[in-house]
Amino acid sequence: MTSRQGKVVYGESNGELTDQGYARTYDIYTPKSYSPSRPMPLVLVFHGDEGSGRSISNVSQFNTLAEQKGFLVAYPDGIDQRWSLRKTSKRNIDDVSFVKNFINHLEQVRNIDSRRIYATGFSRGGILTQALTCQLSDRIAAFASVAGSLPRRLKQTCQPQMPVSMLMINGTNDQSVHYQGDEKTQKGALVSIPEAVNFWRDHNQCPAYTAKNVAFVAGNQSDAPAGSRARRDRSKVKTYSYSGCSGGSEVVQLAVVDGGHLWYGGTSSDKDVNEFNKDLGLDSTQTIWNFFERHSLPFV
Numbered sequence: 001m002t003s004r005q006g007k008v009v010y011g012e013s014n015g016e017l018t019d020q021g022y023a024r025t026y027d028i029y030t031p032k033s034y035s036p037s038r039p040m041p042l043v044l045v046f047h048g049d050e051g052s053g054r055s056i057s058n059v060s061q062f063n064t065l066a067e068q069k070g071f072l073v074a075y076p077d078g079i080d081q082r083w084s085l086r087k088t089s090k091r092n093i094d095d096v097s098f099v100k101n102f103i104n105h106l107e108q109v110r111n112i113d114s115r116r117i118y119a120t121g122f123s124r125g126g127i128l129t130q131a132l133t134c135q136l137s138d139r140i141a142a143f144a145s146v147a148g149s150l151p152r153r154l155k156q157t158c159q160p161q162m163p164v165s166m167l168m169i170n171g172t173n174d175q176s177v178h179y180q181g182d183e184k185t186q187k188g189a190l191v192s193i194p195e196a197v198n199f200w201r202d203h204n205q206c207p208a209y210t211a212k213n214v215a216f217v218a219g220n221q222s223d224a225p226a227g228s229r230a231r232r233d234r235s236k237v238k239t240y241s242y243s244g245c246s247g248g249s250e251v252v253q254l255a256v257v258d259g260g261h262l263w264y265g266g267t268s269s270d271k272d273v274n275e276f277n278k279d280l281g282l283d284s285t286q287t288i289w290n291f292f293e294r295h296s297l298p299f300v
Contacts (some may be wrong), residue, residue, distance in 0.1 A: 008036060008110075012063065017105045019098045026076040026102070027053040029063040030110065033070045041071040041116035042106065043292065044099070044140075046083065046125030048147075053077045056122060059266040060285050069289060072110055076102055083128040085151065095128060096135055103139060115297040120144040120288050122263050123176065127151060127190070133166065133200075134158035141165070142295040144288040147177050147261050149190040155199055163249035166200045167291045168193060169284055171259025179255075197240070197253045204245035237282055247298070252291060256282065 010030050017024050034040055043066070047056035053075030057063060066073045076099075078084075084093040099119075106112060119140050121129040126148020133143050137160035144167040150158070170193045172179045181192030191199070242251040256264060259276075265283035268274055 008034065010034065012057075015105075015109065017102065019101050020093060022079060022093070024076065024079075024098065024102070025053070026074055027057055028072065028074045028106075028110075029057070029066050030072060031067045031070055033067075034072065034110070036111050039111045039113035041292075042103075042110070042112045042118070043071055043073045043289070044102075044117070044119045045073060045075050046119070046121030046128050047075070047078065047081075048121075048123030048125050049083075050081050051078075051122075051125070052081060056125065056263075059122075059263050059268070061267060062285055065285055065289055071116075071289075072106075072112065074102075074106060078124075083124050085128060085131045085154070096131055099128075099132055100136060100139065113296075114139075115299070116141055116292075117297075118142050118144075118292040118295075120146065121148060122146045123148060123261065126177075130154070130166075130196070133164050134160055137162040137164050138297070141297045142292050143167070144169070144291060146263050146284055146288075147171065147174055149177055149181070149193055150196040150199060152182075152184065152189040152191050155191055155196075158199075160203060162297075163204045163245060163247035164200055165204075165249045165251070165291070165295045166197075167252045167254070167288060168197060169254045169256070169264060169282075169287070171256045171261065171264075173258045174261045176261040193253065193255070197251060200251045201242050201245070204242075204247075204249045204251060206242040206245040206249075206251060236280055248295075250294070254282070254287070256280065 010032055012029055014027050045056055045062055057075050062073045079093055083095045117140050119129050119132055126145030129143050129145045130148055130150045131154055134154060142165040146169045170179055179193050182189035236257050238255045240253045262273055263284050265277055
């Protein structure tokens, strides 16, 4: 990886840094519109268990969108293809701390707009994204988790420094990250999706639930106010959008009715998944970027 002052590798490339005694690897995509003299937004994408930066890049197709819209996208690799949320893990790795150092590293090799750094992830990567929200709200402008939720033990101690803009995309029939949450006694238990949404709403001091600040979206249609149309259509995707929150933040939840554990709209070798995605018409990647575009950190 070259420094941002040197020759830039456009398109796909990879890099490495040392953190907490480990060599950490990542993939990065640099669009043709990138110039070392002009800061560019950055999207961090975290894979699920048994995945890699390259695999979530292939599934999400963020590179294609980055080229079209003009942003950098980076895909770090977890140690042993997993993410650790606290340093008491077997290998004494704290991936929240790693992400902070990873951002610092990327700022040395690319000219990044520090007010427009975003984080998203799938499954365990989505859970990591939620964990990052607790500690890095001063570095990351908006967050999005796909098939992820907030760990119960983290909810008890999570105190972000700033208002948090959070997008959550979850299937109501997800057998890995249960929509209704886990048993409280389960190791690594996750709260239910509605409980996680309410947590972020409370933190952001969002207005109470009213028809004015909650929108329901049917399928891939544009936002519509709460009303008979969305309910009459028995929406495949129900969207709950809470705006007017502290500091211009917002909380958005997309509930995919009967949806499972997948990146909706992503590539897959499973014919059933592809058929489901085609019928659903939801592009998680585009939806996430549309959400990110609306947010930036305040000037300091």
